[in-house]
Each structure stands twice: as structure tokens, then as C-alpha cells.
Amino acid sequence: MEVLIDGVAYVPRAEIPALTDERLQEALRYLTEIQYFNIEHKNRAVAWNALKALSPELAQLASDNPKAAYDRVRANDPDDD
Secondary structure (H helix, E strand, O other), rough: OOOEEOOOOOOOOOOOOOOOHHHHHHHHHHHHHHHHHHOOOHHHHHHHHHHHOOOOOHHHHHHHHHHHHHHHHOOOHHHOO
16 A cells, blocks of 8 residues: 655655664574574564564564565665666
8 A cells, every 4th residue: 555645655654773783783693593593484583583673663664564664665775766
């Protein structure tokens, strides 16, 4: 579902805070867990934990509306042109 406001597509806001060493380390632990254990049925949940460590608001948006989260991080991406 696309929401237009005055003809402009609305992209939900989800704060992506500046990285701290602690949050980055936590995300790296989750991501290396995916590689080490390679338990396919758990990889999505573990990746979500990494996303939550980096940006809790974006992780929540991804849970509620994956397309909105995808659009949020891809907004203004020159590679998408």
C-alpha cells in the first residue's frame, strides 16, 4: 500500500541512530551466529535481532510493514535509479 500526501509518496520514519561500538558489536555477534550455525529456519529471526541492535525503530517497522522498512532504507539511494 502506498500513501500519497499532496502527490508525494510517504515513507514511514524510522530513526536510524548513530552506531555505537556496543550496538555494532551486538549486531556483529548476531550476524556471525547466522554464518557459524547456519540454521536456516532461524536465520531470519537472528537477522532481525541484528537489525534491532542497530536500529530498534527500523526493526519494529520491519516487523509491522517490511516493505515500508525496505523503502525507508532505500529512500534516496542512487543505486536504485
